[in-house]
Amino acid sequence: xxxxxxxxxxxxxxxxxxxxxxxxxxxxxxxxxxxxxxxxxxxxxxxxxxxxxxxxxxxxxxxxxxxxxxxxxxxxxxxxxxxxxxxxxxxxxxxxxxxxxxxxxxxxxxxxxxxxxxxxxxxxxxx
Numbered sequence: 340x341x342x343x344x345x346x347x348x349x350x351x352x353x354x355x356x357x358x359x360x361x362x363x364x365x366x367x368x369x370x371x372x373x374x375x376x377x378x379x380x381x382x383x384x385x386x387x388x389x390x391x392x393x394x395x396x397x398x399x400x401x402x403x404x405x406x407x408x409x410x411x412x413x414x415x416x417x418x419x420x421x422x423x424x425x426x427x428x429x430x431x432x433x434x435x436x437x438x439x440x441x442x443x444x445x446x447x448x449x450x451x452x453x454x455x456x457x458x459x460x461x462x463x464x465x466x
Contacts, residue, residue: 341383342363342379342380342383342391342392342393343390343391343392343393344392344393344394344395345362345392345393345394345399345402346394346398346399346402347399347401347402350394350402353390353392354417354420355420357389357390358388358389358418358419359388359389359390359416359417359418359442359443360389360390360391360392360416360417360418361379361382361383361389361390361391361392361414361415361416361417361439362392362393362394362414362415362416362417363375363376363379363391363392363393363394363412363413363414364393364394364396364402364403364406364408364411364412364413364414364415365393365394365395365396365411365412366395366396366397366411367395367397368397369411369412371411371412371428371429372411372412372429374429375412375429375430378429378430378431378432378435379391379393379435381432382432382435382436382439385436386439389439396408396411406425408427409427410427410428411427412427412428412429413425413426413427413428414426414427414428414429414430414435416438416439416442418442418445418447418450419447419450419451421447421450421451421454423442423445423450424438424442
């Protein structure tokens with residue numbers, strides 16, 4: 340599957356409409372972003388059942404601000420609308436493949452249960 344471009348208009352529907360979405364926040368002037376692009380593209384071809392998408396932070400400043408993107412590239416992985424990974428920096432191909440395998444292997448019923456328990460507890464006091 341080709342890498343798609345995410346915008347303010349299609350971001351939410353893409354996240355809600357797909358099981359796993361891997362998002363690369365990037366900018367055209369960013370050297371490391373350009374270096375990571377072929378690795379990201381190759382992973383998208385290897386994993387046709389996953390949506391790979393890019394957000395141009397220069398154009399989509401509201402999205403970048405919403406997700407508090409402070410450095411690029413930043414890779415973010417959603418599964419069942421939950422952010423499971425968010426980290427700045429590019430990954431080598433083997434690390435990206437390993438990350439995808441870990442995301443696919445997660446027990447999402449347990450993840451949702453853990454999130455519900457955390458939300459039920461409310462904010463924790465920090466002493």
